[in-house]
Amino acid sequence: MPASKTKKTGKTITIDAKGVYYRELNHSIRTALKAGGKEFHLKNINGQRYIGDGLVGRDVRITIDGVPGNDLGAFMDGPTIVVNSNAQDGISNTMNDGKIIIHGDAGDVLGYGMRGGKLFVRGDVGYRVGIHMKEFKAKIPVIIAGGVAGDFLGEYMAGGILILLGEKKKNEMMVGDYLGTGMHGGVIYLKYSDDIKEDRLGKEVAVMELDDADNKVLDKLLKEYCQDFRMDYDKTRQQRFVKLKPVSHRPYGKLYAY
Amino acid sequence: MVKSTIPPMFQVVVDKEKCRKCKRCVMSCSYGALGFTDRVVPDDKNCVACHRCVAMCPENAIMINESPLAYRPHASWTVEHRQGILKQAETGGMLLTGMGNDKPYKIFWDHLVIDACQVTNPSIDPLREPMELRTYLGSKPDKLEFETDKNGQPSLKTQLTPNILLETPIVFAAMSFGSISLNAHRALARAAYESGILMNTGEGGLHKDLYKYGERAIVQVASGRFGVHQEYLNQGSVIEIKVGQGAKPGIGGHLPGEKINSEVSQTRMIPIGSDALSPAPHHDIYSIEDLRQLIYALKEATNYQKPVSVKVSAVHNIAAIASGIVRAGADIVTIDGFRGGTGAAPTIIRDNVGIPIEMALAAVDDRLRKEGIRNQASIIAAGSIRSSGDWVKALALGADAVVIGTAALIAMGCRVCQKCYMGKCTWGIATQNPQLTARLNPEVATERLKNLIRAWSLELKEILGLLGVNSIESLRGNRERLRAIGLTDSEANILGVKHAGE
Numbered sequence: 001m002p003a004s005k006t007k008k009t010g011k012t013i014t015i016d017a018k019g020v021y022y023r024e025l026n027h028s029i030r031t032a033l034k035a036g037g038k039e040f041h042l043k044n045i046n047g048q049r050y051i052g053d054g055l056v057g058r059d060v061r062i063t064i065d066g067v068p069g070n071d072l073g074a075f076m077d078g079p080t081i082v083v084n085s086n087a088q089d090g091i092s093n094t095m096n097d098g099k100i101i102i103h104g105d106a107g108d109v110l111g112y113g114m115r116g117g118k119l120f121v122r123g124d125v126g127y128r129v130g131i132h133m134k135e136f137k138a139k140i141p142v143i144i145a146g147g148v149a150g151d152f153l154g155e156y157m158a159g160g161i162l163i164l165l166g167e168k169k170k171n172e173m174m175v176g177d178y179l180g181t182g183m184h185g186g187v188i189y190l191k192y193s194d195d196i197k198e199d200r201l202g203k204e205v206a207v208m209e210l211d212d213a214d215n216k217v218l219d220k221l222l223k224e225y226c227q228d229f230r231m232d233y234d235k236t237r238q239q240r241f242v243k244l245k246p247v248s249h250r251p252y253g254k255l256y257a258y
Numbered sequence: 259m260v261k262s263t264i265p266p267m268f269q270v271v272v273d274k275e276k277c278r279k280c281k282r283c284v285m286s287c288s289y290g291a292l293g294f295t296d297r298v299v300p301d302d303k304n305c306v307a308c309h310r311c312v313a314m315c316p317e318n319a320i321m322i323n324e325s326p327l328a329y330r331p332h333a334s335w336t337v338e339h340r341q342g343i344l345k346q347a348e349t350g351g352m353l354l355t356g357m358g359n360d361k362p363y364k365i366f367w368d369h370l371v372i373d374a375c376q377v378t379n380p381s382i383d384p385l386r387e388p389m390e391l392r393t394y395l396g397s398k399p400d401k402l403e404f405e406t407d408k409n410g411q412p413s414l415k416t417q418l419t420p421n422i423l424l425e426t427p428i429v430f431a432a433m434s435f436g437s438i439s440l441n442a443h444r445a446l447a448r449a450a451y452e453s454g455i456l457m458n459t460g461e462g463g464l465h466k467d468l469y470k471y472g473e474r475a476i477v478q479v480a481s482g483r484f485g486v487h488q489e490y491l492n493q494g495s496v497i498e499i500k501v502g503q504g505a506k507p508g509i510g511g512h513l514p515g516e517k518i519n520s521e522v523s524q525t526r527m528i529p530i531g532s533d534a535l536s537p538a539p540h541h542d543i544y545s546i547e548d549l550r551q552l553i554y555a556l557k558e559a560t561n562y563q564k565p566v567s568v569k570v571s572a573v574h575n576i577a578a579i580a581s582g583i584v585r586a587g588a589d590i591v592t593i594d595g596f597r598g599g600t601g602a603a604p605t606i607i608r609d610n611v612g613i614p615i616e617m618a619l620a621a622v623d624d625r626l627r628k629e630g631i632r633n634q635a636s637i638i639a640a641g642s643i644r645s646s647g648d649w650v651k652a653l654a655l656g657a658d659a660v661v662i663g664t665a666a667l668i669a670m671g672c673r674v675c676q677k678c679y680m681g682k683c684t685w686g687i688a689t690q691n692p693q694l695t696a697r698l699n700p701e702v703a704t705e706r707l708k709n710l711i712r713a714w715s716l717e718l719k720e721i722l723g724l725l726g727v728n729s730i731e732s733l734r735g736n737r738e739r740l741r742a743i744g745l746t747d748s749e750a751n752i753l754g755v756k757h758a759g760e
Contacts, residue, residue: 026558049551054488054559070551075559077488090542093555094479096487109542113483115527131541132482136527156537158528184533250515250533256604257351258680 006032013037018044022069026050033060041065047088055079058097070107073100076117089126092119095141101228105147114141114160121145122229127176128152133186135159144225151176154244155202158185163221165236166191180205180244188244189218196242206247214243264344268307269323270300276319283311283320288682288694308675310684342605353605356678356688357664358505358597358642361609365597366616366749367648371758373739375726382728384719390729391715393659395456395496396421396565397589398633419589420565422495424659425454426715427730428649430707431640431663432478432500432569434460436513436522436534437601437678439695440467442670442687445703447471452704453711458661461485461500461511461536463525469493476567479556481510482536484526488559496590497556498567499549501540504598504641507571507612511536512602517681517690550586557587565589565636572596572618572641573611577625584626584635592661593618595641599664601688602679615641616655620753623656623735646717655753656735669710670703 005016006028013032017025025048029040038059042051045066052062052073060079067086073079074093086104090112098117108126111119116139124147131152133141141160148168153175166174174195180188181202189210190196196207210218218241226233270291272283277298284292291305292298305322312320329337342353375381382389396419403415430450435443443465450457451471458476463485468475477494479486491497502508513522513534523530543549553566567590568583570576580591595615600608619639626632639652640661652660668674671685678688686698722728725739733739741758742750750757 023558030561050555050558053555054491054561056488071555074555075486075488075491090551090555093542094483094486112542113486115483115487128541132535132537134483134528136523136529139527155541156535158532158535182535182537184535185529255352256354256679257345257349258354 008037012039012041014041014043016043017046017048017066020048022048022050026053029055029062033057050074052076052079052081052098052100073098073119076100086123087121092117092141092143095119097139103229106145108150111141111143111160114143115139116141118142118224119144120225120228121147123147124149126150128155130154130157130160130162130188132156132158133160133162135186142221144221146229146231148172148174149176152178152181154180154183154186154188156182156184157188157246160186161217161221162186162188163218163225164188164190165239166193166195175200178202180246183244183246184248184250185246187214189214189241190244192240192242201244204246204248205244207242207244210241210243214241262303262345262348264303264341264348265327266302266305266325267341268305269302269325270305270311271321271323272298272300273317273319273321276317278317278319280316282314282316286310286314286684288684288689288691289677289680306675306677306680307673308677308684309673354602354679355605355608355676356599356601356603356680357674357676358599359609360676363597363614365642366614366745366753367644367651369743369745369749370616370651370740370753370755371743372647372650372654372721372725373741374724379726381726382723384723387723387728389719389722390731391426391718393424393427393730394421395424395590395636395638395658397635400633420563422456422565423454424456426711426718427653427657427659428711428714429456429476429638429659429661430458430666431599431661432458432460432476432498432503433601433663433667434462434478434484434513435465435525436460436462436517436690438667438688439683439686439690439698440465440521441695441698441700442667442703444468444700445670445698445707446666447475448700448704449707449711450474453708455711456496458498459485459494462513462522462534463527464490464493465521465525478569479552480536481538481540482534484528484534484536487527491556491560491564494564496565496567497560498569498590498592499540499552499556499588500569501543501549502569502571502573502594503600504571504594504596504612504615505600505608506603507573507596507607508538509604509607510538514681519690522690546582546586549583549588553587567592567638569594569640571598571611572613572615574613576613576618577621580622580637581625581629581631584631588635590636590638591622592638592640593622594661595619595639598641599667600678615639615652617752619652619657620655620737624754627735646714646721649714650718650721650733651740653730653733654736654740656737658734665710666707669706670698671706 040062047069049069054075056077058078071090077096080099089107092111094113102121105123110129125145127150144163405415446457451474461480472493475494476496480500515531568588569592572595596612636658639657683689
């Protein structure tokens with residue numbers, strides 16, 4: 001197992017991860033972080049898991065060339081991670097704070113139990129995205145995806161904001177089935193589309209028009225998103241959006257005999 | 259609402275001669291079973307037999323009886339079945355219950371007896387000689403390798419993985435703050451800390467006031483991920499992934515919004531009054547490989563400093579499941595049998611799903627030994643360990659340590675009324691109502707828990723002595739020191755024990 005090659009130029013710590021096992025790689029990052037490193041550039045990443053897992057600190061920034069493996073930024077609390085390509089499953093798992101920017105597509109189960117921070121994906125996302133996201137006081141997690149999403153988007157969602165911009169290829173569906181199933185908090189903003197059909201929705205949610213407060217939220221978040229991906233904000237914002245919200249905060253309130 | 263026609267289960271009798279009308283009983287009852295006009299007036303149908311009024315009455319004037327109301331006897335249509343149907347017909351809801359399975363299934367602990375030394379192999383007096391109860395939880399290496407430096411000094415070459423010391427092989431059960439009160443959580447945390455054992459946070463996080471006891475806590479990560487964050491993970495000495503619970507295998511949990519007060523909200527990190535839903539599965543675990551991913555995500559997050567436990571319910575193929583868990587990289591496997599407790603579960607699930615811990619434990623220990631991986635993980639057995647007798651038998655069947663939940667609650671005052679899910683616990687344990695939680699003095703509860711651990715440990719030492727061994731290691735997995743009474747051949751075979759007399 002080759003050890004990771006770490007190099008420091010100016011403030012940036014560059015790590016060549018070619019052929020390096022994830023445990024070794026993440027150990028190098030943690031060690032450099034302990035020594036005061038803040039800026040990381042990971043090169044030749046090829047499926048290494050758990051990058052950024054449990055890292056703390058808002059001033060930490062990790063740029064990744066190549067496709068990182070599952071659980072990117074799991075339990076993370078503060079850092080920013082920029083992935084210059086696609087990424088895999090389990091990104092932002094139980095993340096508390098920080099920001100992850102994916103310049104390509106991302107996989108399944110993104111933002112599971114995420115409590116804070118932001119996950120911006122330029123392209124498509126897989127199944128079960130935003131599952132059981134929650135919010136607490138000032139902590140409101142945000143996931144924005146530019147493309148289409150798979151089944152179970154926002155399943156069990158208890159808080160937070162999920163935005164789907166819905167850029168899609170011909171014959172593609174913007175959303176899958178079981179949209180917002182079990183959702184009991186938070187909000188999903190979707191680009192308006194014929195793909196949002198009644199029979200695709202979880203029984204706990206309803207489609208509604210935006211109000212002023214919603215528009216303000218969208219203005220702010222989409223500006224940031226478009227800036228990060230150098231997209232045309234006006235064009236993105238111009239599209240019609242609808243929101244998906246739970247019809248009851250207590251969908252499980254009447255199940256039991258006491 | 260139409261008045262319920264279900265007859266009461268209990269009868270509250272207040273002795274008019276003795277009663278001085280001080281109303282303490284009325285104030286102590288949170289279930290509405292005692293009212294006051296010009297005298298104490300019981301409302302039998304609300305009584306749950308929690309005994310709080312009995313304990314509070316200075317005149318010993320209250321008696322709770324089982325209702326003498328006769329039902330026409332029927333061996334199949336028991337009173338419980340009839341009452342359950344009546345209740346469901348009135349409400350349309352699932353029947354809820356608390357605590358462990360109360361059905362009269364065969365309890366295998368009660369069919370196992372312990373050996374003792376006589377004549378040729380002397381027993382040991384634990385009052386005179388040291389008895390080693392210390393236990394280390396965590397993965398043990400396949401072999402130990404040593405190297406010697408140029409001065410001939412030997413040192414250990416094998417890299418050891420983290421192990422956690424227990425002064426006595428017992429841990430408190432996972433009971434979340436939310437299902438039980440902060441005072442109860444505090445008492446468990448402090449008693450574990452002072453007794454050198456472990457408490458388990460359950461899936462509701464750890465209150466910041468209790469971080470000081472964190473080094474003696476197992477911090478749980480469940481499907482709802484409530485209160486799970488980096489600081490929390492770093493507080494505990496063991497991280498536990500909760501997959502299943504013996505009282506309700508295969509289903510999720512649901513803490514109703516009424517119990518999410520300000521403190522619970524802070525600790526779980528969810529808004530006040532919102533429902534806390536723990537989905538049945540972890541939605542990122544669909545295979546052993548996925549489980550491995552979460553185990554290592556947690557190990558990475560805590561820099562490989564803490565053993566990771568995986569807790570599952572005892573179900574039919576538990577041996578294969580446990581093998582998969584160990585191969586996934588868990589350092590501890592916690593198995594919760596079907597008599598394990600709960601704060602709330604549908605009665606039908608509690609009483610009908612899963613298998614007994616005795617069978618599960620024996621099967622898992624056996625399987626891991628046969629596969630040559632028993633050293634890779636500790637086994638913790640849970641699910642109604644009622645006395646040090648059960649404890650010893652569990653250790654002999656192969657457990658590294660046992661879990662006590664209900665026993666710990668009883669030590670704090672619980673009377674096993676099985677109404678934990680109501681949130682009205684008159685003993686201040688399974689409630690968030692501040693008037694009720696104030697009834698549990700955490701200092702007193704801590705002492706009572708410590709007393710229980712001490713008393714059982716003394717008994718354990720006595721039993722080790724009569725077995726002629728001086729350390730827990732000589733008992734662990736030693737089924738030769740057990741015999742079966744009243745078990746079938748196949749039952750004894752699964753437990754790996756001979757019949758008495760053999």
